[in-house]
Amino acid sequence: MAENNQGKDDVIKKEVNVKKEITPKKEIVENLKVKKVEKTENQETKEAIKEFKMEETTFAKPVKSTSKDTSGKFIQKKKKRKIRRQVHKGKAFIKSTYNNTIVTLSDLHGNVLAWSSSGYLGFKGAKKATTYAAAQVVLDVTEKVQKYGLKEIDVYVKGVGSGRESAIRTLAQKGFSLNLIKDQTPIPHNGCRAKKPRRV
Secondary structure, eight states, rough: HHHHHHHHHHHHHHHHHHHHHHHHHHHHHHHHHHHHHHHHHHHHHHHHHHHHHHHHHHHTOOOOEEEEEEEOEEEEEOOOOOOOOOEEEEEEEEESSSSSSSEEEEEEOOOOOEEEEETTTOGGGGGGSSHHHHHHHOOOOOOOOGGGTTOOEEEEEEOOOTTTHHHHHHHHTTTTTTEEEEEEOOOOOSOOOOOOOOOO
């Protein structure tokens, strides 16, 4: 009898343990269900707010920059603001050849601020290498550089074209203070054989 009683006690204890284990699991499942319901309600409210905002933007304020996504929703793009930096000192590179005149203005590190050439301005053929074309190129470049506030310039000249002197003069006339004028024309020290002279 004592053994039977012990067996019954063990069975009762096991049932109690099973009940104790079952009750917290059920509570957790119910809590999860409640949370899921709350989440779905929150998602619905968020979607409703988004739709309301989208209606406001489409009717009240016309959106300028929008792109259609694959899902069909409109996404507003953010425009990057360009920061204008002030450059007081810089370099001017004048490349004057027999065919063209190219003027480039940069900061002291060599980052290009503006450039122009006689071909870019619309001169064609032999007119590209003239002194007038070189002066017009410099005027075009100085207009582009005004927003940077450039005042002092180191001038580097390359080439033996007729526009080199007029370009330097025009730079001086436009109010730039020329700290340096350096000729960087490459001169061969009897390297490659020269071309035969043209017969005109």
